[in-house]
Amino acid sequence: xxxxxxxxxxxxxxxxxxxxxxxxxxxxxxxxxxxxxxxxxxxxxxxxxxxxxxxxxxxxxxxxxxxxxxxxxxxxxxxxxxxxxxxxxxxxxxxxxxxxxxxxxxxxxxxxxxxxxxxxxxxxxxxxxxxxxxxxxxxxxxxxxxxxxxxxxxxx
Numbered sequence: 001x002x003x004x005x006x007x008x009x010x011x012x013x014x015x016x017x018x019x020x021x022x023x024x025x026x027x028x029x030x031x032x033x034x035x036x037x038x039x040x041x042x043x044x045x046x047x048x049x050x051x052x053x054x055x056x057x058x059x060x061x062x063x064x065x066x067x068x069x070x071x072x073x074x075x076x077x078x079x080x081x082x083x084x085x086x087x088x089x090x091x092x093x094x095x096x097x098x099x100x101x102x103x104x105x106x107x108x109x110x111x112x113x114x115x116x117x118x119x120x121x122x123x124x125x126x127x128x129x130x131x132x133x134x135x136x137x138x139x140x141x142x143x144x145x146x147x148x149x150x151x152x153x154x155x156x
Contacts, residue, residue: 007153008063009037009146010098010122012113013047013106013129021047021105024127026054027142028102033060035150040098042067042090043074043081047104052077065094092116100149103129103136123152 009032013025025047032039033055041048043064052062056077064078067090074081084090088109095101095116100123103114110129117124118135125145126138137152139145 004036007037007099007150008040008097009149010040010094010101010113011047011051011104012041012094012101012110013051013104014110015042015044015046015048017046017050017105021128022050024142025050025104026057028104028127028145029054029056029060029062030058031143031146033058035146036060038063040065040094042094043078045075047106049075049077051104063097065090065097088112095120095122098122100124100153102127102145102149104145105129123149123156125149125152 029039029051039055039062043066055062062078063080064074065082066073067087069085071081071083091113095113101117103110103126105128124136125148126136127145
């Protein structure tokens with residue numbers, strides 16, 4: 001009997017977010033952690049921290065691809081900090097490493113990650129984020145986002 005594949009699910013979004021978006025990101029992280037996925041994010045605050053917190057509460061593992069030069073910059077919910085010293089250029093590393101990505105809200109940095117997903121063919125689900133075309137799947141809830149990501153990955 002084969003073991004189920006462990007997916008690396010990227011969660012992208014702004015480094016600062018309001019309470020509503022934070023709750024949504026935490027719920028996304030919780031669903032990823034509960035399903036045994038590895039949560040991959042930029043490792044800092046806002047959406048990234050909320051999603052990592054949710055994954056940890058569910059017993060999941062978190063990876064932070066940090067823009068700076070110090071692992072201590074990672075939020076307290078990151079298990080594996082990866083220090084790049086690359087600033088925003090680390091966005092392409094997040095997308096290249098993820099099996100699929102969930103975009104939650106976000107600003108121009110999130111938009112760049114969305115563009116990398118579209119360019120590189122990484123499955124992408126949006127939750128209250130940029131709407132830039134038919135290659136991106138939009139959903140209304142955290143559970144729908146994670147369910148759709150897994151369905152997309154299982155089709156590959």
